[in-house]
Amino acid sequence: MIEYRNLRIALLGAGSVGAQVADQLLTHADELAARIGAGVELTGIAVRDVDAPRDVELPRELLTTDAESLILGSDIVVELMGGLEPARTFILQALASGADVVTANKALMATHGPELFEAAGQVGAQLYYEAAVGGAIPIIRPLRDSLAGDRVERILGIVNGTTNFILDRMDTRGESLEQALAIAGELGYAEADPTADIEGYDAAQKAGILASLAFHTLVPIESVHREGITGVTLDQVVAARKAGYVVKLLAICERLSDADGVDGVSARVYPALVPDTHPLAAVHGANNAVFVEAEAAGPLMFYGAGAGGIQTASAVLGDVVSAARRHVVGGPGVAESTHADLPVLPISSITTRYQITVEVLDEPGVLAAIAAVFLEHGVSVETLEQTVPETEPGSEPSAAAATLVIGTHRAAEADLAATVAALTSSSVVHRIASVLRVEGLS
Amino acid sequence: MIEYRNLRIALLGAGSVGAQVADQLLTHADELAARIGAGVELTGIAVRDVDAPRDVELPRELLTTDAESLILGSDIVVELMGGLEPARTFILQALASGADVVTANKALMATHGPELFEAAGQVGAQLYYEAAVGGAIPIIRPLRDSLAGDRVERILGIVNGTTNFILDRMDTRGESLEQALAIAGELGYAEADPTADIEGYDAAQKAGILASLAFHTLVPIESVHREGITGVTLDQVVAARKAGYVVKLLAICERLSDADGVDGVSARVYPALVPDTHPLAAVHGANNAVFVEAEAAGPLMFYGAGAGGIQTASAVLGDVVSAARRHVVGGPGVAESTHADLPVLPISSITTRYQITVEVLDEPGVLAAIAAVFLEHGVSVETLEQTVPETEPGSEPSAAAATLVIGTHRAAEADLAATVAALTSSSVVHRIASVLRVEGLS
Numbered sequence: 001m002i003e004y005r006n007l008r009i010a011l012l013g014a015g016s017v018g019a020q021v022a023d024q025l026l027t028h029a030d031e032l033a034a035r036i037g038a039g040v041e042l043t044g045i046a047v048r049d050v051d052a053p054r055d056v057e058l059p060r061e062l063l064t065t066d067a068e069s070l071i072l073g074s075d076i077v078v079e080l081m082g083g084l085e086p087a088r089t090f091i092l093q094a095l096a097s098g099a100d101v102v103t104a105n106k107a108l109m110a111t112h113g114p115e116l117f118e119a120a121g122q123v124g125a126q127l128y129y130e131a132a133v134g135g136a137i138p139i140i141r142p143l144r145d146s147l148a149g150d151r152v153e154r155i156l157g158i159v160n161g162t163t164n165f166i167l168d169r170m171d172t173r174g175e176s177l178e179q180a181l182a183i184a185g186e187l188g189y190a191e192a193d194p195t196a197d198i199e200g201y202d203a204a205q206k207a208g209i210l211a212s213l214a215f216h217t218l219v220p221i222e223s224v225h226r227e228g229i230t231g232v233t234l235d236q237v238v239a240a241r242k243a244g245y246v247v248k249l250l251a252i253c254e255r256l257s258d259a260d261g262v263d264g265v266s267a268r269v270y271p272a273l274v275p276d277t278h279p280l281a282a283v284h285g286a287n288n289a290v291f292v293e294a295e296a297a298g299p300l301m302f303y304g305a306g307a308g309g310i311q312t313a314s315a316v317l318g319d320v321v322s323a324a325r326r327h328v329v330g331g332p333g334v335a336e337s338t339h340a341d342l343p344v345l346p347i348s349s350i351t352t353r354y355q356i357t358v359e360v361l362d363e364p365g366v367l368a369a370i371a372a373v374f375l376e377h378g379v380s381v382e383t384l385e386q387t388v389p390e391t392e393p394g395s396e397p398s399a400a401a402a403t404l405v406i407g408t409h410r411a412a413e414a415d416l417a418a419t420v421a422a423l424t425s426s427s428v429v430h431r432i433a434s435v436l437r438v439e440g441l442s
Numbered sequence: 443m444i445e446y447r448n449l450r451i452a453l454l455g456a457g458s459v460g461a462q463v464a465d466q467l468l469t470h471a472d473e474l475a476a477r478i479g480a481g482v483e484l485t486g487i488a489v490r491d492v493d494a495p496r497d498v499e500l501p502r503e504l505l506t507t508d509a510e511s512l513i514l515g516s517d518i519v520v521e522l523m524g525g526l527e528p529a530r531t532f533i534l535q536a537l538a539s540g541a542d543v544v545t546a547n548k549a550l551m552a553t554h555g556p557e558l559f560e561a562a563g564q565v566g567a568q569l570y571y572e573a574a575v576g577g578a579i580p581i582i583r584p585l586r587d588s589l590a591g592d593r594v595e596r597i598l599g600i601v602n603g604t605t606n607f608i609l610d611r612m613d614t615r616g617e618s619l620e621q622a623l624a625i626a627g628e629l630g631y632a633e634a635d636p637t638a639d640i641e642g643y644d645a646a647q648k649a650g651i652l653a654s655l656a657f658h659t660l661v662p663i664e665s666v667h668r669e670g671i672t673g674v675t676l677d678q679v680v681a682a683r684k685a686g687y688v689v690k691l692l693a694i695c696e697r698l699s700d701a702d703g704v705d706g707v708s709a710r711v712y713p714a715l716v717p718d719t720h721p722l723a724a725v726h727g728a729n730n731a732v733f734v735e736a737e738a739a740g741p742l743m744f745y746g747a748g749a750g751g752i753q754t755a756s757a758v759l760g761d762v763v764s765a766a767r768r769h770v771v772g773g774p775g776v777a778e779s780t781h782a783d784l785p786v787l788p789i790s791s792i793t794t795r796y797q798i799t800v801e802v803l804d805e806p807g808v809l810a811a812i813a814a815v816f817l818e819h820g821v822s823v824e825t826l827e828q829t830v831p832e833t834e835p836g837s838e839p840s841a842a843a844a845t846l847v848i849g850t851h852r853a854a855e856a857d858l859a860a861t862v863a864a865l866t867s868s869s870v871v872h873r874i875a876s877v878l879r880v881e882g883l884s
Contacts (some may be wrong), residue, residue, distance in 0.1 A: 024591065024738065034782070035590055035658065130588060137741035138580070138588030146475055146572060146580030148757020148767075149466065216477065279745065296466065297578035297756035300664065300746035304739060314739035317591020325590075340476070400462055 006039035007324050010074040010099075012046045012067055012090055016105055016182050016309030017131070019056040019130035021316050022079060026059070032317075036324040042133035046081075053214060066227060072097060076323045078316060079103040088112050095119040095127070100323040104316055110205035110221040113212065126326060128319035132289045133206045136311035137304040138318070143160060143213045143292070150288035151295040152214040155253040156274075156439055159206040161286030161306040162197035163249040167190045168284050170237045171246060177232060191386050200249065200269040201229035207251035211267035214253055215339035225268035232271050236434050239357065243385075245406065247275035247279040249388035250439055255342075258349035259412065261374075265342050265352050270437060273355055278440040297420070303389070334365040348414045353382075355407050358423060359430040362401030366428045370404060377419040383407035403433065448481035449766050449812040452512045452541075454488045455522035455533055456505070457749030459546055459573070461498040463520060463758050468501070474759075478766040486512040497751060510792040513609040514539060520758060520764045521545040528559075530554050537569070546573035546758055552647035552663040555654065568768060570761035575648045576601060576730045578753035579746040580760070585655045585734070596658040598716075598881055599693040601648040603728030604639035605671050607631045609689050609713070610726050612679045619674060631728050641670035642691065645711040647695035650760075652732070653709035656695055658782035667710035667789035674713050678876050681799070684787060685827075686845070687715035688723040692881055697784075700791040701854065702859040707784050708792050712879060715797055720882040733882075735882060789857045795824075795880035797849050800865060801872040804843030808870045819861040825849035845875065 011022055025032070033039045045058060045382045046067035064070055065089055071077055077094035078091050079101060081087045089106050094101050096119065102107065108117070120127040130140045134157075143152070158164050162184055170182035181198065184190035196202045204226040211219040229249050237247050250272045257263050274281050278302050283289040288306025293299050305311040360366045367386075373382050385405045408416070416435075423429050446713045453464055467474070467484045475481045487500060488509035505748065506512055509532055513519055519536035521543060523529045536543050538561065551558070562569040569801050576599075585594070600606050604626055611622035623640065626632035631814050638644045646668040651660040677690050678764050692714045721743050725731040735741050747753040763864050773821025779830050802808045810829075816823050827847045850858070858877075865871050 020738070021738050028591075028593070031593075032591065136736075136743060138584035141588050143581035145764050146583050146757065148763035149470075149474065149761075150756040151470070151473075228570040257828055276611075281719070281723070294756060296462070296752045296759070298747045298750075300579060300744075302742075302744060304742035308740075310738045311740050312738060314592040315588065317738070318588040319591075321590035322587050340473075 001246035006041040007075045007327055008043045008073060009038070009040055009320065010046070010077045012077065012079045012087070014045050014047045014054055014058060014063070015080065015082070016055055017312045017316065018045070019054045019058060020309045020313035021080065022058050022062070023056045024313055024317055025320075032320045032321060036321055037328045038324065040320070040324055043074065046070050047439060064077055068093065071099070073101045075327055076100045076320060078320060079105060080316065081105075082107070084108055084111060088116075090115055092119050095123060095125045098123050098125055100126040100128070100326065102128045102316055102319040102323060104129070104312055106132040106202070106205045106209060110208040113209065114218055126323055128323055129209075130319050131315035133209055134290055134302065135161075135304070135308060136314045137288055137290065137302050137306065137308040138315070139210070139290050139302050140213065141311070142302065143210070147292070147294055147297065150297050150402045151365060152292060153255055153295055154293045155210050155214055155290060157206065157210060157251040157290040158248055158280055158283050158288050158292065159251045159306065160197055160249060161288055162190045162194065164283065164288070166198070166227060166288040167237065167247050167249065168231065170232070170234055171241060172284070172297040174234065174238070176234050177229070198230055203249060203251045203269040205437045207253055207267045207269050208252065211253035211265055214267045215342055215397070217254065217265055217342040219267050219344050220264065221268065222345040225270070227270035229271050233434070236436065239405070240273050240436070241276070243355070244276050244436070246276050247271055247272045247436070248280060249273070252439060254350070256345060256350060258345050262343060262345070264345040264349070266345050267345070268347055268350070272437045274438040274440045276406050280440060348417070350413045351409055351410050352413070353407065353408055353441060355434075355436050355438055356420065356423070356432065357434040358404045358406065359366070359433055360402055360404055361428050361430055363428055367426045369426060370406075370423070373422045374406070375410070375423065377415050379411040379415050380409040381406055381417045382409045392400055407438070448483040449478070449517045449769055450485045450515060451482055451520060451593040451762065452485055452488070452516035453520045453522065454509055454529070455524070456487050456496055456500060456790050457506060457522065457524070458487045458497055459754045459758065460487070460522035461496045462751045462755035463522065464500050464504070465498045466755055467762070468760055470655070474763060478763055479770045480766065482762070482766055485516065488512050491762055493877060508536065513541070516541045517769055518544060521547060521761060522758065523547070524549070526550055526553060530558075533558055537565060537567045539567050540567055540844065542568040542570070542764060542768065544570045544761040545600055546571070546754055548592050548644070548647045548651060552650040556660055558720040564718040568765055569715045570765055571763050572650070573754050573757035574782060575651055575750040576732055576744065577746070577750060577758045579602075579730055579744050579748065580742050580757070581732050582655065584744065585652070589734070589736055589739065592593070592739050594734060595697055595737055596735045597652055597693070597732060598655055599652060599720060599732050599747065600690055600722055600725050601693045601732065602639055602645040602691060603730055604636065605633045605645070605691040606730070607639070607728040609667065609671060609679065609691065611672065611689060612674070612724070613683060616676065616680070618676050619671070619698070623748070629712055642668045642711040645691060645693045649695055649709045649711050652693065653695035653707055657697065657707045657731065657784055659707055659784040659786070660708050661707065661779055661786050665709065665786040667712070669712035671713050675876070678878065681847070682715050683718070683877070685797070686718050688714045689713055689878070690722060692716070694881060695863045696792070698792060700787050702787065704785060704787070704792070705786040708787050710789055714881040716878045724881060761791070775802070792855045793852050794855070795850055795883060796858050797847065797851055797876075797878050797880055798862065798865075798874065799876040800846045800848065802844055802846055803870050803872055805870050811868060811870045812848075812865070815864045816848070818831045818858050819864065820849040821853040821857050821861045823848055824830055824851045849880070
């Protein structure tokens with residue numbers, strides 16, 4: 001083992017993840033030193049308020065409000081403040097000083113990743129962000145290194161624990177979205193303002209990060225199509241289960257060609273139907289899983305806790321050890337590569353399967369009229385199921401005489417959108433109850 | 443991107459994995475070069491017989507029977523011959539020359555790993571072996587790097603596709619072990635001599651590799667306890683399913699303390715009952731999955747194809763890119779660490795749960811006698827189910843009057859063994875039909 005001076009580690013932020021990282025660095029210093037071949041010294045923890053209550057008790061003398069002084073002279077800066085600023089400025093300062101940076105900041109990576117990689121590349125520093133996607137689950141390193149000799153075709157990820165918890169409660173306990181969200185809040189799985197989770201912003205950031213890495217292409221967060229789960233109803237979830245599907249909020253990254261034959265990539269987030277036999281269907285509660293389809297490797301899945309202070313700290317510490325080992329063995333780091341530089345195609349370019357639930361009127365020729373709309377727009381129908389609603393004696397008769405659940409073959413999003421528009425204005429249609437994409441089938 | 447001369451890659455072996463690696467290196471050379479920042483040149487492929495038929499057509503001029511000349515002057519040597527010799531000698535030659543080595547050779551890594559790491563360390567070369575365990579599944583890199591700041595407590599792995607295929611057929615199709623093995627052979631999942639798979643030798647090699655890596659400790663292959671699946675009967679599999687379990691051949695690596703309080707590790711392979719709700723229970727066919735429990739990260743699972751030429755080639759090529767990037771950026775490699783140096787404890791040191799099926803005679807006080815045996819040996823009974831066999835009219839009455847299925851609480855292996863020995867010699871016991879360990883419960 002090489003003799004080496006202690007590595008100086010600065011920590012920015014002492015929230016639920018930061019406090020755990022500090023605790024582990026202090027508690028397991030000897031074990032970490034043995035694994036690294038050099039000692040690691042936590043030189044300080046920058047916080048906004050040194051007197052704020054913490055999840056874990058931390059040595060008072062390590063706490064400081066002066067992040068900039070702490071960063072200077074550090075070998076490794078661990079940014080766990082979250083948010084865009086001042087995290088971005090501090091990371092740029094750290095990289096400019098030659099320090100390696102470890103971050104769990106998905107918003108920052110998705111928004112300013114290229115600027116940060118550029119800054120790291122200029123001084124040969126490293127930027128690690130395993131904890132930004134999938135919490136404790138190793139997914140960045142497998143994509144960047146293990147699959148570096150393969151070609152990733154598609155990623156289907158359950159990357160937001162809050163929404164998976166909610167959808168899972170709706171599915172397994174028959175709760176409404178509002179009920180499940182309230183329970184998620186009580187159990188600490190949802191924040192006071194759950195917008196970032198339930199509207200899919202969090203998942204979209206992760207989709208952008210995964211797509212950039214998997215396809216060696218810059219995927220700006222603005223180009224990630226995003227739909228949240230707020231429109232998902234218990235009826236949809238129950239009907240999906242009956243039909244052999246589970247509703248999951250998926251982050252999807254995929255190579256595709258658009259109608260003009262332009263090769264590109266798509267990154268998108270929406271609630272989708274997943275076959276109940278698919279490995280992703282078995283991901284319950286607030287867990288995360290990333291399903292990767294690669295040309296040579298075939299399907300792979302990475303599963304585990306997607307959030308939580310101590311779980312995410314595991315990923316952060318893995319990055320700290322990687323950075324520290326690199327300091328010990330020397331040599332510049334691996335540059336982040338966007339050499340493929342593929343265009344990011346809009347949602348209208350994708351093709352997938354769809355399930356459309358239409359309430360129709362009791363008129364002659366309804367089925368033929370509906371079928372004609374699909375035919376006209378080039379969308380091929382694979383399955384069609386008709387149910388007549390039971391009417392309680394004495395209740396108001398429904399305006400709709402029957403419900404049609406139509407499953408399509410793989411179709412273009414643009415054609416499907418035109419089909420839905422035409423159905424909406426059809427005289428035999430009472431209303432479109434639900435349009436959901438189906439993912440995870442070949 | 444740094445300008446760099448082409449990296450010279452030598453391939454040893456052109457079997458099902460080697461031919462795919464060669465094909466991908468030739469087909470995707472430009473893409474790989476972009477990812478690495480330098481060109482990669484396949485300089486030759488060492489084979490025993492240049493005229494032998496191959497899965498993939500390879501350029502004749504690359505084939506050679508002179509491995510030693512090919513190794514000299516290579517930057518990266520990829521060993522895919524399998525077996526201990528001459529693979530070991532060639533790898534030592536390559537490392538001595540300063541080349542990095544990539545191998546998929548689990549037998550060699552499990553048997554001579556320490557010697558090879560030592561040789562690599564002496565010259566600052568790197569030894570990569572992601573493909574040695576779990577085929578395409580990234581598991582070595584996550585354990586070595588992503589979990590480097592965490593503490594792995596236990597690994598439960600389905601790491602042999604052949605036996606998982608056989609046990610899955612028995613479970614899902616009611617085939618006997620012999621029938622399922624025959625079908626595995628027809629489909630190419632089992633070799634002509636299936637001993638290495640069905641007797642657990644292959645899984646034991648992988649258990650040794652995983653345990654060494656996870657616990658930073660040398661785990662010699664001789665210290666891995668090994669039981670194969672040849673004793674598993676269809677009756678056991680059917681009874682397990684009824685009781686809410688699935689029979690899986692598990693590679694288990696675990697930290698534990700023995701009866702004297704000595705902290706150590708255990709690496710072992712045996713068919714075990716896994717609760718049907720456990721993620722490993724859903725691993726079907728010839729797939730592999732590695733379930734890792736770490737102190738901070740909690741449970742993680744890595745799932746995918748555990749074998750196959752092109753799938754395994756994906757892992758090999760990921761290692762080739764990692765090795766190539768290191769050549770480009772410079773610096774010595776990360777040394778394999780066995781600093782923890784924990785003792786490997788024998789199977790008698792483990793504690794787990796057990797399910798014992800006992801056929802008993804029709805005598806008064808049978809239950810009390812059986813219960814007394816467990817009590818006497820300190821094994822606590824959690825569940826007991828008694829079934830009376832139905833006798834066909836006119837058929838020979840069975841010597842056994844009833845069958846007891848006894849589930850224990852967590853017990854010491856040594857105590858359980860003593861209990862089984864006592865049961866065997868008990869006057870009320872007709873025979874012990876089955877003893878299986880139960881894993882995956884807390």
